[in-house]
Every structure is written in structure tokens, then in C-alpha cells.
Amino acid sequence: MQRTKGIKRAQFLAGMASAGLAAAVLPSAPARAAEDRPAGPARDARRGLRHRGVVYTVGEGETPGTAFSTARMRKDIRAIRDELHADTVDVTGDGVERLTATAAEAAERGLRVWLQPTLGDVPERDILEHLAETGRFAERLRRQGAAVDLSVGCEFWLFVPGIVPGADVHERIRNLLDGTVDPAAMQRRLDRFTARAAAVGRSVFRGRLAYAAAQDDQVDWRLFDVVGIDYYSYFPHRADYVRELSRHTRWGKPVVVTEFGTCVYVGAPQTGGxxxxxxxxxxxxxxxxxxxxxxERTQAAYLTQLLDVFESLGLYAAMAFEFVTPDLPHRPGDPRHDLDLASYAITKTVKGRPDDPASGWHREPKEAFHALARRYGSAGTGHRRTGGA
Structure with a gap:
């Protein structure tokens, strides 16, 4: 997911664990009273995974050829519903107009919308206003009958200036990896901004409120109705995935895997994020x-393995990362320049003129797309309006 020019969402998936920054776990809090808790159990293995979807990133694009296109977005949303057979789309990125146009299209097509603004590298007040504008639109969609959840953002410690030292995202990444960050101070700043974002979200949106945390982040989930986790672990044994994910159910709230995925080369799952x-x-x-x-088989096998784990835990929803990454094009027959190897997308971008920034392009499904489509279709999620829980 592109947050800022020149750097991609996939470049942020490592999380604090890769930088050795996991802080002490917050103490458990009692589950909210039944009358205050949104409908839907945190865990019900008898039902399996409730909702199955994919992340769809909106952004400016790095070149004229990959700039956001409303016509292309509409075609993609139809493919997510009719070809991938997803019932949920995670609409994420920056730009209120792009976010709201995509969310409206998804809702019109009968998809459940997970709407997540992710403006970064600007002052806090701008990030919060961007959230408020997006949240107001989400509330209008909800009142019109759409199935929509609002996420106040994603991995704030990386995208919000001032939580981790650094003038921009690049510097913050370097500081994290170099170990030049005070974890306790970072956690205090993260807690403060997360609480502010939750308050803004509550002020404009009356449906389920969520946040997408890195899997080792320490979050006070009492602020939210849904526990959202960006998940990129690799284990040789299924039981280890179950053990790691089960700890997120202790809040007594629905658990959503807001991102999961890997790249398309041998050994990619072992690299995690x-x-x-x-x-x-x-x-x-x-x-x-x-x-x-x-x-491509490696990517498909990893995604379907994780789906099995999510099903066994009865999680609320899971969204594969991601539908398409236009700025990492596939170059058949040229492995040295096949940037799609670094993409987590389940489709590959093929440009008409590989060296021309203004070149048009089309997407082609990878094996992972077909594997997910079979699983999502067999679960009966496609073509069904997803109102309610």
C-alpha cells in the first residue's frame, strides 16, 4: 500500500519484531458489556472464518501510467466480487476522494467495506482531519445500509511523524532497524496518538471502529470494537500459527487479519514481512x-495455509494483501528486472512498454488469485450482499 511517494506499503511489513522493539504486553481488560459490544463473536470455530476479502490500495501512483483511475478501480472492484468471489474489500490508502469513491463503488456492488485511511508523513492534525473526513463518509454509507467498518489507520508508529524519530518514513525505518529508538518512549507516544485517533473515529462514525496493528504491536484494544492485525509470520508447523494468533482473542472482541500475504519466489514466506x-x-x-x-505456487500455498488457520480459529475476517501493485511490474523472461518478485499482490502488472513511465498496463491473475477464488467461492461468499454482522 503506497503511503508516500517512492516507497511502498510492502516495505513496512517487518513490524517492531524485526527491529527488536516489542514492549511489555498491556494487561488484559474485561470484555465490554454485551449491550455495548457490536454483534458478532470474537471466535466461533463452528462457523469458520466469517468474511473473506482482499486489500485494495488507492494512491496517486508513482508514474503517469500507474496513476489512480476511476474506470480501472471500478473494473477491479467488479473482479474482486465476481472473479475472486470475495465478500469484503479493504479500501486503504490516502486521498479522501479516492478512498470514498472506491468505498462507494464497493458498497454499491454489495461488498462489505473495511475503510482505512492511511495518510502519513504529514502533521498529526492533517492525519486526523483526513481520518475525520473519511469517517464521515463511512457513516453516511452505513446509514444508507452498507456494511462498513472504519479503521482509524495502520501501524501508526511508522506512518505518524514523532512516534519514531526520523524526518520521514525512510529515516524512521533506518532508526528502527539500527536499534536507535527508545521503546518505552515510542510506546507512550504511540498510545497517545492511538487514543486521539480512536476519539476522532468515535466522533464521526457509529459503526464498528477498528485499527490495523502490526502483529507485535502493543495496543489498548479497549479503545476499539475490533482487533485488527497485519499478519506475516512464518512457522513450519500449523500449531505455531494457532498459538500466536490465539492470544489476540483474549480481548473478547472480533479478530480481523487486516493483511496477510507473501511474495512470489522460493523462500519468500520465511522472510516474513x-x-x-x-x-x-x-x-x-x-x-x-x-x-x-x-x-507463484509458493505464494498460493502460503495464503491457503493461513486461510486454514484462520478458519480453524473462527476469526471474524481476513484480507489478503493485496489485489494489485501497479508500480512493481512483471517482466516475463527478464528475472533480473522482474520487480513483481517483490510484490505481495495476487495479480501481476504487465506493462505494454516496460521502460516507459507513461506506458499502459494490464493485470493478470497469479496462482494465488485462483487459489483464493476457489476457496472464497466454495465458502459461498461471492455475490452475496453482506449487511449486518
């Missing part, structure tokens, strides 16, 4: 580092 880190961007054009073996 660092699968993107295979591109040498100093070179022109950028090159893939090392001699990686492209494997």
Missing part, C-alpha cells in the same frame, strides 16, 4: 538482488 527487500534501487533500472527463483 521482509519479502519486499530484494530490490536494488540504486541501479537504474532497479534490479532484483541475488538469483531468486520465481514461484
Amino acid at each position: 521482509m519479502g519486499w527487500d530484494i530490490v536494488d534501487r540504486v541501479k537504474v533500472p532497479p534490479e532484483i538482488k541475488g538469483d531468486l527463483v520465481r514461484s
Whole structure:
């Protein structure tokens, strides 16, 4: 998901665990009273996974050829419903007009909308106003009968200036990886901003309120109705996934895996959230580092394995990351410049003229797309309006 020019969402998936910054776990809080808790159990293995979806990122695009297109977005939303057979779309990114147009299209098509504004690298007041504007639109959709949840944002410690030292996202990443961050001070600043964002969300939206945390973030989930986790772990044994994810159910609230995925090369799942880190961007054009073996099957197998885990835990929803990444194009027959190797998308971007920034492009499904479509379709999620819980 693109947050700022020149750097992609996939470059932020490592989380605090990769930087050794996990803080002490917050104490458990009693579950909210039944009359205050939104409908839907936190966990019900008899029902399996309640909702199945995909992340759809809106943004400016890095080149003229990959700029946001309303016509392309509408075609993509139809494909998410009719071809992927998802019942939920995570509409995320920045730009209120792009977010609201995409959310409205998804709702009109009968999809459940997880609406998540993610403006970053601007002053806090701008981020909160961006959230408020998006939240007001989400509330209008909800009152019109759409199934919509509002997430106040994603991994604030990385995107909101001042929580982690650094003038921009690049500097904050370097500081995290270099271990030059005071975890306790960072946690205090994160808690303060998260509470502010939750308050803004509550002030404009009356439906389920959520937040998408990195899987090792420490969040006071009493602020939210839904526990949202960006999940990129790798374990050789299924029981380890179950053990790790089960701890998120202790709040007695619905648990949503807001992102899960991997890249398309052998060994990518073992890199966790660092699968993107295979591109040498100093070179022109950028090159893939090392001699990686492209494997769409690897990506498909990992996603379906995690779906099995989510089903067994009876989680509320899971969204695969992500539908398409236009700025990481696939170059068939040119593995050194096949930037799609670094993409988490379940479709591949193929440009008409690979070296032309203004070139048009089209997407083609990867094996993961087909694997998810079979699973989502067999679960009966496609073509069904998802009102209510």
C-alpha cells in the first residue's frame, strides 16, 4: 500500500519484531458489556472464518501510467466480487476522494467495506482531519445500509511523524532497524496518538471502529470494537500459527487479519514481512538482488495455509494483501528486472512498454488469485450482499 511517494506499503511489513522493539504486553481488560459490544463473536470455530476479502490500495501512483483511475478501480472492484468471489474489500490508502469513491463503488456492488485511511508523513492534525473526513463518509454509507467498518489507520508508529524519530518514513525505518529508538518512549507516544485517533473515529462514525496493528504491536484494544492485525509470520508447523494468533482473542472482541500475504519466489514466506527487500534501487533500472527463483505456487500455498488457520480459529475476517501493485511490474523472461518478485499482490502488472513511465498496463491473475477464488467461492461468499454482522 503506497503511503508516500517512492516507497511502498510492502516495505513496512517487518513490524517492531524485526527491529527488536516489542514492549511489555498491556494487561488484559474485561470484555465490554454485551449491550455495548457490536454483534458478532470474537471466535466461533463452528462457523469458520466469517468474511473473506482482499486489500485494495488507492494512491496517486508513482508514474503517469500507474496513476489512480476511476474506470480501472471500478473494473477491479467488479473482479474482486465476481472473479475472486470475495465478500469484503479493504479500501486503504490516502486521498479522501479516492478512498470514498472506491468505498462507494464497493458498497454499491454489495461488498462489505473495511475503510482505512492511511495518510502519513504529514502533521498529526492533517492525519486526523483526513481520518475525520473519511469517517464521515463511512457513516453516511452505513446509514444508507452498507456494511462498513472504519479503521482509524495502520501501524501508526511508522506512518505518524514523532512516534519514531526520523524526518520521514525512510529515516524512521533506518532508526528502527539500527536499534536507535527508545521503546518505552515510542510506546507512550504511540498510545497517545492511538487514543486521539480512536476519539476522532468515535466522533464521526457509529459503526464498528477498528485499527490495523502490526502483529507485535502493543495496543489498548479497549479503545476499539475490533482487533485488527497485519499478519506475516512464518512457522513450519500449523500449531505455531494457532498459538500466536490465539492470544489476540483474549480481548473478547472480533479478530480481523487486516493483511496477510507473501511474495512470489522460493523462500519468500520465511522472510516474513521482509519479502519486499530484494530490490536494488540504486541501479537504474532497479534490479532484483541475488538469483531468486520465481514461484507463484509458493505464494498460493502460503495464503491457503493461513486461510486454514484462520478458519480453524473462527476469526471474524481476513484480507489478503493485496489485489494489485501497479508500480512493481512483471517482466516475463527478464528475472533480473522482474520487480513483481517483490510484490505481495495476487495479480501481476504487465506493462505494454516496460521502460516507459507513461506506458499502459494490464493485470493478470497469479496462482494465488485462483487459489483464493476457489476457496472464497466454495465458502459461498461471492455475490452475496453482506449487511449486518
